[in-house]
Each structure stands twice: as C-alpha cells, then as structure tokens.
Amino acid sequence: MEPVRNTEPVSTDQVTAFRRxxxxxTRRIGVLDDHYLGQDRPLGEARLLFEVGDGASLRELRSRLGLDAGYLSRMAKALEAQGMVTLSTHPQDSRLRVIGLTPAGRVEVEEQNRRAHTAAAGLLEGLSDPQRTALTEAMATAQRLLRLAGITVALVDGAAPDARACLDAYAADIDERFPEGFDKNDLVRPEEVSGDAGAFFVAHEEGSPVGCGALRRTEPGVGEIRHVWVAPAARRLGLARRLLAALEQEAAARHLTVVRLDTHAALTEAQAMYRACGYTEIPAYDDHVYASHWFEKRLAH
Structure with missing residues (x-):
C-alpha cells in the first residue's frame, strides 16, 4: 500500500524555511531544556504526563504521539518509579497496558498547565492585539496544513476493511443529509473499484481512516469518480481536494481522458469544490437516483 505523493517537487528554499x-x-519554547517549564523533567516526559489525562492505553499513546514502543515504555516506567503514574493491564483486554495519573501526577500536570499558560501569555504580551490575532490565525493555518501534510492517501483494494469502513461511514453520513435517505445498495462493489476495473483510495490520519474516494471505468477512456468523503473531524483541511487529485492522477495513469461524477442537490459544498477544481457541469449521463448535478473534467496527459 504505497501512499500517493504530490507530483510538485519541494523546493530547497521551502525546506530551509521550514527547518529555520x-x-x-523549539528553542523559544524551551524544548531543548532538560527542565521544561522549570520543572524537573524534559519535554518528552512532561508531554506524556499531559497526554495521559484521565487514563489511556500505551498503544493509543504510541499512535497519538508517534513514539517508538520501547522509548514510550521506558518513559512510562520511569514516571511510574517516580510515583507520577500507575501501569496496569486493561480489564477487558489483557494485551493492553493502561497508564493513569497518580495524585502526585495530577498535581504536576496542573502545575505544568499553569506554567505553560504563563509562558504563552508572556510571549504574547510583547505584541499588540492585532498582532496577537494575526499570530493566532497564522498558527491555526499552520496547524491545519501540518495536519493535512501528516495524512496519507493510499491505494487499497476495494474489499479492504478500511475501504468498507469508510463507505459505511459515508453511507451513514449522507443518509442523514439526504431528505430521502440513502440506500447502502448504491455503494460501489469491491470488484468495481479494484484491479483493472477501478481504484479505491483511503486517507489515514494517525493510523485511523478519515476519508476515501473511488474510481471506476465506465467506458473506454472514461472514468467515474464516486464516494469522495471526509470524516467530520478531518474536514476543512483540504483533504477532499487531495483525494480528488489522487483519483484524477490515477485515472490519467490508466490512460483515461475524461472523468465524470454526479452529486446530490443537498451537497452544495461538493458542487462548489468540483467547479473550483476544473469540473464543468454537463447534462445527465446516467439516471442515478441520487443525482441532480453532473460534472465532467478532461485530463491532461
């Protein structure tokens, strides 16, 4: 399962600016200091304490923080030895190790939050209110783009568990949005979007599927895009456009010259996206029960 890469190369100037x-x-917020926020521990341990919250499994924390299993285990054991956390076996799954804060751990996290708030306020005090607004907006943009950059989009078999899970979530989503509801029998079948017949892409964020899109060949040189969907938690990142671009790229690689799609009248944001991405509205090319708008785009080769 190879992730889809952007065809536009990253420039040296962009890499240099990112690293700078x-x-x-990292220097400004004290990441390099072994006594983060003036407390007697480095950032890694402080962040782990913060993420434990009301309790979590080590597997969940490993995925959330992107840590090596051995490194996470060593940090957890060190914090346990210091009386900051407890480690136990999950009551319903003996394979899972669960970590929780002790009373001393909760006290330290509360102090950590107080110091972090004070440090952030201290940084912002040097700016005017319009400058603070500009900075917080810029950070929101940076976070959105970094989330999008961290999401992988990969080609999978149409019968893969994550593919079917996304389609189930898609069906439940639009069943609520369509006034007439939605019949799951309208979903593409695995054989329509696998192998020579078509393609299915799944987007993953931190190991969880958060979006999908399907392509199927309808006639020589023509493909149809179906079920472009993004989970609510991953919307407004630009992921739908990224999925659409991956489908178009795959269609071009299969020597298709035209891609078509239809959409429901209720999906006004989808219609706007397709128009913005170069799709032209055309007369109906099928009698799809849920379609009220039909679009087409010619692909460059």
Missing part, C-alpha cells in the same frame, strides 16, 4: 522555523520555535 523549527529551530527557532
């Missing part, structure tokens, strides 16, 4: 910002930001 990383170096400045």
């Amino acid at each position: 910002f990383n170096r400045y930001f």
